[in-house]
Amino acid sequence: MHRRPNPGQEFLRGRTVGDVAREQGKAVFDALLDIVVADDLKTVFELPSRTEDDRSWRLRADLWRDERIIAGASDAGAHLDMIEGFASCTQLLSIGVRERGLLSLEEAVRQLTSVPAGLIGLRGRGLLKQGHWADIVVFDAGAIGPGTVHTRYDIPGGAGRIYSEATGIGNVIVNGQEVFRARQFCGNYPGAILCSGRDTDTVPLSAGSH
Structure with missing residues (x-):
């Protein structure tokens, strides 16, 4: 419990x-x-959990490397009151990289950034590159990880959602503007809704490669 x-x-x-x-x-x-x-x-x-043994974590690493898998994908909050999938990215960086050494830090970051951006066809995102949108998370590789999981009752109507405050994240930058610093909201709203076709390129199913 x-x-x-x-x-x-x-x-x-x-x-x-x-x-x-x-x-x-x-x-x-x-x-x-x-x-x-x-x-x-x-x-x-x-x-x-019955999947915390070495073999299970090696299988996870195999999945992370599979070209058919997006490591940082989610159901966009469809089960926010019952499933802790929101912590999968910080678990990959903390357990998969730092504790178990199943991926290099560089490969893990690639799996969470340029790989999904490329598979979805997002234009100008997923890489730190001149001319791209500056969407950046600055984190401490030695401290990044999921925090304690608890329930927050802050959804309209008083409903609850499972929540975990990530550790080790210093800054979050969206479209070149700082949004969070040391867990504090900076008051900026630089984000935008991305539309298929306007902000994406069609990726053929046969692409099949990172």
């Missing part, structure tokens, strides 16, 4: 329902119901 909205039950974070049931002398299902009722049905449960 994690991301508990009820501060009075914060001690349950990171524990299993089975452990709590045994401690309280209850059936597992009864313990589960008691927990979610006390949290107004907002408790989040997750299965323990």
Whole structure:
């Protein structure tokens, strides 16, 4: 269990329902119901990860290098209340690069920038190059990573979303203007909506190469 909205039950974070049931002398299902009722049905449960072994991480690296895969892709927030996929980029840089050495830092950055830009056909983006749009993230390679995951209730209507503040990011620059500095919003809104055809080139399916 994690991301508990009820501060009075914060001690349950990171524990299993089975452990709590045994401690309280209850059936597992009864313990589960008691927990979610006390949290107004907002408790989040997750299965323990079974893919943190060396082999699983090597398979991830194989996928990152596959020309059919976009390493930094997402579902654009379709499951923002239940899936932690938003941290995949910082996990790649922290675990995949720094901790396990499965990719070089340069290759990981390429997989998250020029590769997706090229496959999507974005014009003038994905590279630090004269004449391109200056979309830049300045980060500390020794500190980049996902922060603690928790739920924020800041969606219109009071709905919640799973959130994690990345660590190790110093500056975010969009279209040449600084947007974030040391986790603080700078008050600039230089971004723009990109339109297919106007801001993209058609990439043939047969291109198939990074």
